[in-house]
Structure formats: C-alpha cells, structure tokens
Amino acid sequence: MYKYDQYDQAMVDARVEEFRDQTRRRIAGEMNDDQFKPLRLKNGLYLQLHAYMLRVAIPYGTLNSSQLRKLAEIARKYDRGYGHFTTRQNLQYHWIKLEEAPDILAELATVEMHAIQTSGESIRNISADQYAGAAADEICDPRPWAELLRQATTFHPEFSYLPRKFKIAVISSAADRAALRWHDCALRIVRNDKGEEGFEVYAGGGMGRTPFIAYKIRDFCPASQIFSYIQAILRVWNHHARRDNIHKQRMKILVHDLGEEEFRRQVEEEFQHFLTLGTDFPQAEYDRIAAHFAPPPFETGLADEIDRADPDFAIWVDQQVIAHKAPGYAIANISLKPIGGIGGDITAEQMEIVAGLAERYSFDDVRVTHAQNLVLPHVRKVDLYAVWEALRDAGLADANLDLVTDVIACPGLDYCTLANARSIPVAQKIQQRFADLDRQRDLGELKIKISGCINACGHHHAGHIGILGVDRKGTENYQLLLGGSGAEDTTQAKITGPGFDEDGVVDAVERAIECYRSHRTEGERFLDTYRRVGFDAFKEAIYG
Amino acid sequence: MAEALRFRNDDPVEEPAVSLDAFLAQDSASAVRIEAGDDPRRLIPHLSRVKLVEIGIPRFRDGRCFTSARILREAGYEGEIRAEGDVLVDLVFFMRRCGFDSFAPQAGLNRADVDAALSRYPHVYQHAADGAVPIWKLRHG
Numbered sequence: 001m002y003k004y005d006q007y008d009q010a011m012v013d014a015r016v017e018e019f020r021d022q023t024r025r026r027i028a029g030e031m032n033d034d035q036f037k038p039l040r041l042k043n044g045l046y047l048q049l050h051a052y053m054l055r056v057a058i059p060y061g062t063l064n065s066s067q068l069r070k071l072a073e074i075a076r077k078y079d080r081g082y083g084h085f086t087t088r089q090n091l092q093y094h095w096i097k098l099e100e101a102p103d104i105l106a107e108l109a110t111v112e113m114h115a116i117q118t119s120g121e122s123i124r125n126i127s128a129d130q131y132a133g134a135a136a137d138e139i140c141d142p143r144p145w146a147e148l149l150r151q152a153t154t155f156h157p158e159f160s161y162l163p164r165k166f167k168i169a170v171i172s173s174a175a176d177r178a179a180l181r182w183h184d185c186a187l188r189i190v191r192n193d194k195g196e197e198g199f200e201v202y203a204g205g206g207m208g209r210t211p212f213i214a215y216k217i218r219d220f221c222p223a224s225q226i227f228s229y230i231q232a233i234l235r236v237w238n239h240h241a242r243r244d245n246i247h248k249q250r251m252k253i254l255v256h257d258l259g260e261e262e263f264r265r266q267v268e269e270e271f272q273h274f275l276t277l278g279t280d281f282p283q284a285e286y287d288r289i290a291a292h293f294a295p296p297p298f299e300t301g302l303a304d305e306i307d308r309a310d311p312d313f314a315i316w317v318d319q320q321v322i323a324h325k326a327p328g329y330a331i332a333n334i335s336l337k338p339i340g341g342i343g344g345d346i347t348a349e350q351m352e353i354v355a356g357l358a359e360r361y362s363f364d365d366v367r368v369t370h371a372q373n374l375v376l377p378h379v380r381k382v383d384l385y386a387v388w389e390a391l392r393d394a395g396l397a398d399a400n401l402d403l404v405t406d407v408i409a410c411p412g413l414d415y416c417t418l419a420n421a422r423s424i425p426v427a428q429k430i431q432q433r434f435a436d437l438d439r440q441r442d443l444g445e446l447k448i449k450i451s452g453c454i455n456a457c458g459h460h461h462a463g464h465i466g467i468l469g470v471d472r473k474g475t476e477n478y479q480l481l482l483g484g485s486g487a488e489d490t491t492q493a494k495i496t497g498p499g500f501d502e503d504g505v506v507d508a509v510e511r512a513i514e515c516y517r518s519h520r521t522e523g524e525r526f527l528d529t530y531r532r533v534g535f536d537a538f539k540e541a542i543y544g
Numbered sequence: 545m546a547e548a549l550r551f552r553n554d555d556p557v558e559e560p561a562v563s564l565d566a567f568l569a570q571d572s573a574s575a576v577r578i579e580a581g582d583d584p585r586r587l588i589p590h591l592s593r594v595k596l597v598e599i600g601i602p603r604f605r606d607g608r609c610f611t612s613a614r615i616l617r618e619a620g621y622e623g624e625i626r627a628e629g630d631v632l633v634d635l636v637f638f639m640r641r642c643g644f645d646s647f648a649p650q651a652g653l654n655r656a657d658v659d660a661a662l663s664r665y666p667h668v669y670q671h672a673a674d675g676a677v678p679i680w681k682l683r684h685g
Contacts, residue, residue: 005683007667007679007682007683008679010666010667011665011666011667011669011679014664014665014666017664018664018665021660022634035604035632038604038605039634121605121607151669151670151679151680152669152670154669155638155665155668155669156669156670157610157614157637157638157639157641157642157668157672158607158610158611158614158638158642158672159607159610160607160610160638161604161605161606161607161610161635161638162607163607227670235611238607238608238610238611239583239608239611239612243580243603243606243608273618277618277671278671279670279671281680282680282684284684285680285683285684288683288684
C-alpha cells in the first residue's frame with residue numbers, strides 16, 4: 001500500500017499543528033463556534049448529541065495492521081474502547097473531547113493517517129472498491145488513481161469552501177461494489193478500443209433529501225487528464241451553485257436545474273481551459289504511486305481446494321469468501337453485523353485481532369467496505385480455517401454477507417443531532433426476526449438500509465428494502481421503501497406508503513419478504529422478483 | 545473597516561471600485577468590484593485597463609471568490625485582487641494561492657496570525673495561481 005514520503009508526512013504534521021492552533025483559539029474564546037465549525041468539520045470533528053465525534057479518513061478503505069492497532073489504541077485512550085466503521089469506509093469515534101482532538105490527530109499522523117476533509121463543504125475522502133488489487137474482475141487496481149486524486153484534492157485552494165460536500169468514488173470493474181452512481185463524481189476505469197486506460201465519468205449523484213443517480217457525463221476521459229476534468233466539474237458547480245439554501249446546494253441540484261446537456265457543455269468548455277494550465281499530474285507521478293500498489297508476492301503452486309470438513313466453517317466459506325484473482329488465494333469478508341449488535345461497531349480488542357490476522361495471513365492488508373464490514377483481501381485458501389477460528393473466537397465470524405441481517409444503518413438518534421428517529425434498534429429487531437441462518441440463506445441476497453433522517457447516511461434510497469426514520473408529531477415513525485440498488489444496476493427505492501412504528505416496520509419488512517418468497521422463481525433475488533412482479537403486488541402484501 | 549493587508553509593492557489604487565455593470569458601461573474606470581454572484585469572465589476583454597479588482601466576500605463560507613480570483617489570474621491579469629468582506633485568517637492561505645494579493649477584512653486581521661497561517665504548510669499538492677511548485681514536481685524535478 002501507499003507509504004508517505006517526507007512531503008506527505010510534512011503536510012499531515014502541519015495540519016495537526018494548524019488544528020491545534022485553531023482549537024486553542026476556540027477554547028480561548030478568540031473564535032466563536034460559528035467560525036470554528038467549518039474549520040473543525042474539515043478535520044472531521046462534529047458536535048453530536050452527547051460529545052464530539054471524530055471521523056478518521058481511511059483513504060479508499062485500505063488499512064495496514066499498524067494503522068488498525070493505532071485506531072484500537074486511540075479507541076481505548078480517548079474513546080470508550082470501540083470505533084464505528086462508516087458507509088464511506090471511514091472510522092468514527094463517538095465520545096471525543098474537543099481538547100484532546102489535536103492529540104488524536106497527532107497520534108494518527110504517526111501511522112500516516114489523518115482526518116482531513118472527512119466532513120465539511122469540501123472534497124471528501126475518496127472511496128474505492130474494497131476488493132481492489134484482489135478482485136478477479138478488475139481492469140487494474142483503482143487505488144493508485146484514488147491516491148493520486150487524494151493528493152490532488154487535499155487542501156485544494158479553489159475548492160475548499162464548496163457549496164456543499166463533494167464525494168468521489170473510483171472502481172475498475174463492471175461490478176459495482178462502491179455505490180458508484182450515488183456519488184457527486186463517480187469514476188470507472190475502462191479501456192478504449194486502442195487499449196488506453198481512461199475513465200468513464202458520472203456526475204451529479206447523491207442521496208440526501210433529494211436523491212439523484214449520477215448520469216454519465218463522459219464516456220472516456222484519458223487517464224492523464226482526469227484531474228483537469230474533475231476540476232472543471234468543480235469549477236462549474238462552485239461558480240454557479242446556489243448559496244441561499246443549504247438543501248439546494250449539492251451538485252446534483254445544479255445538474256438538475258441546468259440540465260444534463262448544459263452542465264456537460266459547460267464542463268467540457270472548462271475542461272479544455274484546464275488542459276491549457278498544466279495542472280495534471282505527470283505519468284512519472286502516477287508510476288511512483290502505482291509502484292506502492294504492486295501486487296504482493298503471491299505464492300504459486302498452492303492448493304486451490306478448501307477443506308470443508310467442519311460444517312460451520314463451510315457455511316462461513318460459502319457466505320464470506322470471494323474468488324481471488326491469484327490461484328490458491330481467497331478474499332475473506334469479516335462481518336461486523338452480529339445479530340443484535342451495532343452494525344459497523346468494533347471493539348479495540350477486535351481491531352487488534354484483525355490487525356494480527358492481516359499481518360499473518362493477508363500481506364498486512366485490511367479493507368473497509370461501504371457496507372460497514374471488513375475484508376482480508378489476500379488469504380491463502382489453506383489458511384482460511386485458521387482465520388475463521390480466530391474470527392470465531394473474537395465474535396467476528398458471522399456468515400451473513402449481503403444477507404437480510406447484513407443491515408446498513410446510520411448512527412441515528414442514539415448519537416446524531418440531525419436524526420429524527422433511531423436506526424440501531426430497528427436494525428437489531430430486524431436481525432433478531434431473521435436470526436435463523438437457514439432462513440437468511442434461503443432468502444439470499446437482500447440489502448436492507450436504514451437512515452434515521454432524510455439525510456440518508458444509511459443509504460435507504462439504495463436499499464433493496466430501505467427504511468427511513470421520520471418524526472411524526474413527536475414520535476418516531478418509519479417509512480418503508482422498496483427496489484433500490486447501489487450496485488451496477490443502480491436504482492432508487494420507492495416509498496411504499498404510510499409509515500409504521502418501530503415494531504410495525506419490522507412486521508412490514510417481513511410481509512415484503514414473504515411476498516418475495518411466494519413469487520420468486522428459481523435463483524431470483526428479492527430485487528429481481530420485485531422488479532419482475534412490480535411495486536403494486538408488494539404494496540398490496542404490505543398494506544393488505 | 546480594519547486596516548488593509550497588501551502583498552504588493554506598487555502603490556494602492558485610490559480610485560473607488562465600481563460595480564461590474566458600471567465598469568462595463570464606461571471606459572474610464574480602472575477599479576471594479578465583483579460580487580459573489582458575478583461572472584468574472586465578463587471582465588476578461590477589458591483587463592488591460594483594470595488596476596484593481598475588489599471581490600466581495602459576503603460570508604466566509606462562500607467559496608465563489610476563490611474561483612473568481614483564479615479565473616482572472618488564469619486570464620493573465622496581474623493587477624491587484626483584493627478580498628473585501630468576511631475574510632478570516634484561516635482563509636488567507638487559500639486566497640493567496642488563488643491570486644488574491646490584498647485583504648480588506650471587515651473585522652481586523654492580526655498580521656502575525658496571517659503570517660503564521662501563510663507559512664504553516666511547507667508545501668502544496670497542486671498548481672494554483674500563486675506559482676507555488678507542487679509536491680509532485682519536487683519529487684520528480
């Protein structure tokens with residue numbers, strides 16, 4: 001993975017000192033919170049219901065063991081012994097003291113980590129396919145481009161006070177594991193008919209209160225010009241976007257207001273201008289970065305068989321293990337969705353155990369997924385049993401990847417000042433209702449996503465089944481949505497009808513699932529059946 | 545208004561800045577004020593007679609000023625670009641990078657704080673309008 005050189009380190013160290021000074025000025029009363037807020041947000045520091053929350057960047061969801069151990073140490077020393085992985089592959093601590101935040105950033109800097117641009121109206125941490133460098137279906141590893149763009153967009157002087165946040169994702173396969181088209185700017189690495197690498201570019205996606213799926217703004221942008229193209233998009237938006245209503249300032253709204261064609265025309269014009277400025281990074285810099293992501297030294301001649309004698313292990317393998325591009329290796333997914341737990345939460349002890357496994361069995365490499373799980377990307381098949389035993393002993397061996405209990409949920413009203421309703425208890429009740437693993441496996445792939453307010457941090461628009469918590473006359477109420485997808489077949493979920501209370505929505509989910517069971521044909525997923533049978537049949541089943 | 549900060553050696557322009565529309569409607573003005581919503585490219589055909597562009601910052605979070613300043617520098621404008629309004633010390637570094645070279649903040653700015661903010665970062669990651677050499681260039685010569 002990428003290693004900082006003296007320049008990268010100097011930038012992160014300078015940021016720590018800058019934030020230390022800003023925090024000092026705030027505590028001394030030289031700044032009010034209105035002035036401090038955008039500054040702390042650019043360092044991922046939110047004021048939530050009970051304490052400050054610090055969001056640590058995990059660029060393109062890649063960690064090594066020393067970084068994960070540091071995250072564990074910080075959890076113990078400055079928080080309550082745990083952390084929470086987010087839908088942007090980052091990690092949040094929910095019980096932070098303002099005066100200690102600069103020290104935490106200093107600790108992160110010792111392992112080449114930071115919280116830069118994890119919040120605020122800036123270019124956010126760039127997400128990527130969690131199986132990068134391991135997936136059998138990728139054109140190339142997308143992370144060198146993500147790292148190049150991380151640098152290019154860090155402290156960008158023109159685009160650090162944007163109208164709203166700006167999220168970029170990069171993948172390089174036809175399969176989409178990164179919710180690509182739900183991003184402001186989505187990049188898919190492709191090859192043109194001359195065999196040259198470039199990007200298919202999508203723009204104007206986003207969830208929130210006004211969801212839009214990004215549209216394809218360009219079929220092919222030469223790889224070497226991608227920074228110019230992104231700057232062109234940003235400039236058109238920064239210049240034109242409304243500044244009078246925070247809910248209408250995301251780029252998706254401008255794209256909608258201008259129209260896709262006009263937005264594209266303006267971006268193309270600005271792109272041609274940027275190309276004359278010489279701001280793109282040269283090939284030599286891409287090559288330097290890419291060298292850090294060279295494939296690890298995979299062994300050859302390894303056994304390709306997995307001993308499935310232990311039935312519990314065999315179930316875990318079937319659900320959690322994915323094909324790797326190197327023979328004899330596998331991608332092992334680690335569930336952070338135990339039944340009745342808090343999705344994405346992980347204790348310091350568990351972080352250390354995963355760090356140890358990564359070091360011993362996965363070339364010191366751990367990934368974070370947008371579905372709030374972890375991945376050991378490069379495990380020898382012969383080592384899978386040992387990995388599973390260690391995970392089982394640590395309470396990390398649930399076999400529910402992409403099943404009904406692998407729920408994405410935002411922190412909700414248990415933590416968040418924006419929330420209207422709690423998300424975590426709803427997720428837990430759904431998990432308990434469907435805890436039986438045979439039942440889960442019978443239902444197959446079924447992605448439930450829960451948000452505690454219309455800001456949609458829990459991706460409810462992209463859920464096969466989405467749940468949106470709202471406040472109705474002072475009580476928590478939950479709307480049910482169906483038919484969303486964050487995969488390559490991206491669709492936006494549709495609200496079924498009147499909302500439910502907490503127990504009622506769990507019952508409604510079950511009725512929707514029973515409707516699927518009664519209509520499905522062989523091999524059909526919930527989403528496939530929904531699409532074939534249609535909204536009305538499901539609505540009828542839910543509301544009767 | 546607090547004391548202005550200038551990063552230029554020439555004499556300050558004394559002429560009051562007129563609105564962009566007023567500037568375009570006459571031939572004699574050499575100081576113009578661009579509001580946050582104005583299109584700075586309308587000035588480009590007339591840059592040869594501009595000595596001062598004052599860019600209004602209605603709220604410090606309004607980042608349109610960065611684009612406006614940079615567009616003018618990219619068009620070859622070498623005269624003064626002044627930030628007037630809600631200018632905080634934490635913005636000055638980015639503003640300098642985008643081509644601002646004088647500051648007229650509503651609230652005072654402490655020169656020592658400004659100098660500290662401007663010298664905070666040893667390097668930059670990308671090209672802008674200030675001629676600073678990006679890190680990738682330092683790496684590869």
